[in-house]
Amino acid sequence: xxxxxxxxxxxxxxxxxxxxxxxxxxxxxxxxxxxxxxxxxxxxxxxxxxxxxxxxxxxxxxxxxxxxxxxxxxxxxxxxxxxxxxxxxx
Numbered sequence: 001x002x003x004x005x006x007x008x009x010x011x012x013x014x015x016x017x018x019x020x021x022x023x024x025x026x027x028x029x030x031x032x033x034x035x036x037x038x039x040x041x042x043x044x045x046x047x048x049x050x051x052x053x054x055x056x057x058x059x060x061x062x063x064x065x066x067x068x069x070x071x072x073x074x075x076x077x078x079x080x081x082x083x084x085x086x087x088x089x090x
Contacts, residue, residue: 005047007084007089012040014071015077029066036063040081057085 019033024075039056040053059080 004084004088008040008081010039010043010046011077011084012037013030013079014029015074015081018071018074018077022074032066036060036078042077043085053085053088057082060085 016037019037025033029040036059039052041047042052043056060078064075064078064082067078
């Protein structure tokens with residue numbers, strides 16, 4: 001696995017940690033975060049799936065828009081993940 005996938009694994013750990021710190025998140029937000037974590041994990045398990053790659057980027061963009069005001073630390077990690085995904089060669 002190349003260094004970008006290691007960066008993605010590390011960022012996923014940070015994202016999970018940041019999610020654990022969040023209190024009082026409504027069900028819709030929690031489901032959105034859970035889907036995002038599952039999508040990143042799926043990318044790590046199937047790195048060559050180009051279709052999933054674009055779906056993940058779209059999901060990240062949507063999540064950044066959704067959480068950027070209420071959870072800036074979370075969106076900073078999501079932005080980092082998008083940069084890593086942009087550096088991956090599929």
